[in-house]
Amino acid sequence: MKIIIEKEKCIGCGSCAALCPKFFEMAEDGKSHLKGSKFDPKTEKEELEIKEPSCAKEAAEVCPVQIIKIHES
Numbered sequence: 001m002k003i004i005i006e007k008e009k010c011i012g013c014g015s016c017a018a019l020c021p022k023f024f025e026m027a028e029d030g031k032s033h034l035k036g037s038k039f040d041p042k043t044e045k046e047e048l049e050i051k052e053p054s055c056a057k058e059a060a061e062v063c064p065v066q067i068i069k070i071h072e073s
């Protein structure tokens with residue numbers, strides 16, 4: 001299971017980091033960062049392997065631009 005964020009489309013509202021600090025934090029560039037992940041410049045995404053989505057589900061629901069995805073595989 002993994003969390004994916006389309007980082008380039010993030011508008012920096014901070015909701016994900018506020019709701020789910022376990023996985024999300026706001027980076028120096030003002031955009032969301034998945035803790036422990038690396039930005040892939042090819043896909044313009046960040047991915048993080050997780051076991052349980054826990055609060056990431058809520059973060060995905062509240063993201064105003066819907067760029068947080070949770071993949072089952």
Ligand code: SF4
Pocket residue numbers: 005009010011012013014015016017031032059062063064065066067068
């Ligand atoms: S909720 Fe969405 S738009 Fe807001 S900071 Fe997080 S990823 Fe970016």
